[in-house]
Amino acid sequence: MxxxxxxxxxxxxxxxxxxxxxxxxxxxxxxxxxxxxxxxxxxxxxxxxxxxxxxxxxxxxxxxxxxxxxxxxxxxxxxxxxxxxxxxxxEWWQSTAFRPILGPGAKAFLGLESSASALHSYNSEYVPGLLQTPEYVRVLHRHASGGRSDEDIERMVEMRMMRQNVLRRVPPLKFATVINEAVIRRHVGGHSVMRAQLAHIIEAASTPNVKVQVIPFTAGVYRAMNGSFTTLRFRDDSTLKPIVYLEHLADHWVMRREADVELYEDAFNELQTLAPGPQESLDLIRKAMEEL
CATH class of the missing domain: 1.10.260.40 (lambda repressor-like DNA-binding domains)
Known part of the structure; x- marks a missing residue:
């Protein structure tokens, strides 16, 4: 308690x-x-x-x-x-500036993320939000926000940058992520935007609470290929049990059942085992930068 x-x-x-x-x-x-x-x-x-x-x-x-x-x-x-x-x-996201652009699902996730002590994510299509640059966020929302105004998109960029403060708070969120090689190969916003994004991932991974691994195409088939997911753990002095957060184009949901959480945590552990270690993974990112 x-x-x-x-x-x-x-x-x-x-x-x-x-x-x-x-x-x-x-x-x-x-x-x-x-x-x-x-x-x-x-x-x-x-x-x-x-x-x-x-x-x-x-x-x-x-x-x-x-x-x-x-x-x-x-x-x-x-x-x-x-x-x-x-x-x-x-909470910071309850300000009048962010209220118009936040749906119930986003609010729910922000509450979970801000409360978590450790977060593990697998990302198959794009850079995880906690590691995105403003330019990368801007490009994503211009293509995915359904005709939102430039003002709303800039609010979304600001909100994404505010989210990243969990990595710098005291104590910081412990963040481990495995990203598909497609994420570092996909050109989002052109060469300069993508180079800056990859450089930012490398910089973020130099901090002790951030661990980044890349699952290469050569890894073949693995359990998590059917979609991205996030698992969250909470403070030791709380009674909160680990949960899984899933998000897709039209919906989002939280899974709390112990067997479901264990399934996703096992899948993440498998990903970490299949992927090269952090230093080798950063070398893959550097190679992708050079090819840009």
Missing amino acids: MTDTQSATPALCRLQLGSELRQIRLEAGLTSTQVVKKLLWSPSKLTRLETGDNATVEPADIMALCQIYAVDDETAELLKGYAAVTKTKR
Whole structure:
């Protein structure tokens, strides 16, 4: 159970609160249907609380749940503390500048990413967002944003750069990524944009919390060929279990089932084994730069 709410982000408090509320409900032997009937809530309200999907959490709602679950005073105060953080602090992406360009899926992922202690990603088509340059981001959004204005695209560029602060915070996010060789070979925005992007990956990989590997074409067939994915782990003092985040053109979703998470974590470990080590992978990136 996480007790340091002073330094915790609102997103982490929402996730932690949801995880603990669900665990307490199960220990009390209550179904979600029984709880919402007692409180005259909609089923979706309790679901959003338990999955951490609400932007803010009302302390009064937590007090009502604590009464039903008969939790002790110390636990009740801690849970209300989590809720209070969501009411008094704001995440950077909740600013008016970013609100118009952020859908629910993006908000959900930003909350997860900002709360994670370690993030592993496999990227089959483009450079992972945490390693993208402004010019690379700009080109991607001009082709994928469905006629967005230049102003909105610049907001997206700014937002992507803000996201990358997780790599420089204290303590920094531990980020390991395996990228398909196609990512470093695909010309996004022309030679100069791509050279700068590859140079940035090499620079980022020089920091101790960032590890980059490239899975070469010569690796042949492997389990993760059917798409990109991200796995996230959270602080040791939290009750949050690892999760998987998947995103496609029309949808996104989070997978929490232990067997599913284990499948993706095993696939990532396999990728790291198949790919050349970090130094050899950076040599592949340097070679791609030279060929540009």
